[in-house]
Amino acid sequence: MTPRTLYRKLVDAHTVAQLDEHNVLLFCDLHLMNEYTSPQAFAGLYEQGRTVAMPGQNVAVVSHIIPTHPTAIRVIADGPSALQATNLKKNCEHFGIPLFDTNHPLQGIEHVVAPELGMIRPGMVVICGDSHTTTYGALGALGFGIGTTEVEHVLATQTLAYRPARDMHIRVDGLLPTGVTAKDLVLAIIGRIGAQGARGFVVEFSGTAISALSIEARFTLCNMTVEAGSRGALIAPDQTAIDYVLAHAPDIGAEHLSAALAEWQTLRTDDGAAFDVTHVFDAASIAPHVTWGTSPDQVLPIDGRVPRLADLPEGPVRSSAQRAMHYTGLPEDAAIEGTPVQHVFIGSCTNGRMEDLRAAAVVVRGRQVAPGVRAMVVPGSGAVKAAAEAEGLDRVFINAGFEWRKPGCSMCLAMNDDVLADGVRCASTTNRNFEGRQGRGAITHLMSPAMAAAAAVTGRITDARQLETLA
């Protein structure tokens, strides 16, 4: 048999039928939904008199519009947003789809909730009307984002018409230095290959640096691989992944354990399987990274400087850089370190998990948020929030002057009321520094949780490793 990549194996294992030369009908094991990319899909089902094919393979959360203020009972004040939430509840009840509603204690961001509740298992295909669905590659599951028409398609058929991607391999040798995280690694990768460097590809990560990453770090890496344009990210499930899955999915139990382990053993790229493109990175040479521009590939190591226009190729690359400099107010050749910030946001499906909060707390403990800075922590889910409070992390943040919020997507895309004002500069652990993403005219610098924490306590973009050493 021809050697196959892990990606091809997952596609083959989910192919119901070959539709034509380019497309297969792909079976989807799990479909996650949120309140804002699903309403029109449900409306389409009603309109056509169709039903949900397999409700038990679908789940919904309220995550994007939800306010995160620390009130006991959450009430969505914005009328249209409240309607999105009640509409989702109505649709889920009508079709028998499980829902984590606004005030459910385990509610949170879809990509944080699904794995921590054991819904993600190696070898699955997972889709969601949200681009960051690539997260699940961390557990050897093929995840990718879809639009609302496709949400309707999955609801009606539990399948998608799917055009397989090309195979990219990114090998990361060595080990990340102390104080350098998966966020820094993925920003460095995007910086090198570009915002469309993986467009058309599913990326498989391997190498010693990847094997050494925790599952939560792998979530961060695979989550943000979409910012290089990829259609998926995968890491072959190893013992670390299996331990995580079994710890979170008690229903697999002794009855199925040996069959599951045998199945997961096959989830790796065969020797001799060909990738269309391979990139190799040296983990040891990677420093903490911070974006300077308005695309995730406009990124620098902490000791770096904004590029000089003359050094960039004439044409679109240079004109984009010029536009980004104008928007972010950082001139060419400016050092990124020392740039003052007025806001700090720690959270999101990229960096809103326990290890992220712990890493930020290490920097924050015993320090104060700098004068003139507003800093907030928004845990990724109710479970993350409860676990952090059990460890006392909430007190560390609150004592330092942070706002300790309820879970949700919040200021990652600013669809709720957590919106930045024009000209405010934010150190953010999120995934997109697009123009206007966190608020019209607001400037986003993407970085790791420790780096965002360091920016909070110093009031400027700072190498967190200095503070970690001093602590």
Add this chain to the structure above:
Amino acid sequence: MSAANTAPTSARIEGRAAALRIENLDTDQIMPKQFLRGIDKAGLKDGLLHDLRFDAQGQPQPECVLNQAAYAGTNILIGGSNFGCGSSREHAVWGLQQFGIHAVVASSYGEIFYSNAMNNRLLLVTLTPEEVARLMDDADDPQGAPVSIDVSAQTLRSRQVNAHFELMPRHRRMFLEGLDSIGLSLTYQARIESFAQAHWARQPWLKDVAATAHARVG
């Protein structure tokens, strides 16, 4: 596909083209967050490229090509590479259509945006960066000849450009015939069902994976 999101189309798209010289024009910019709060597709025309078209007070920005009288009635947009990258929000496609855009031309597109556009019969034409640059030059002359796209022949013409473009046969059919993708997949219903039974016989821990987890935690 619901009937509401099928745009009236023909095999030929002809008209005024406007150039947006922005690389990586993401869907957050095409349709900002404040326009995503609906449960239907209404009102997205106003949101299209909002912060490029309007200033913070809501006044039209005169430098935006879409606000210039000579470009009134623009139905073809020419964009930078990686057009529509980022968020999966299909609202970006609906907004383009509600604004009157029938085709976008660029050298590459965000992957999810591409699928979304095809599912709504918003034509995306992929040309080489050089062809796109020449087409943008042509578009800069509002008195110039219109751009003409023949979907059946897969060709695009402007003053300086006479190009053939690729379209996957499935997408071509979706565009020209308004293929009901869901209806077509439903003809495989029996095969999907038997596939699922075999899949779950082999991996029983995947059956009802969402319902089981939800029931466990309440």
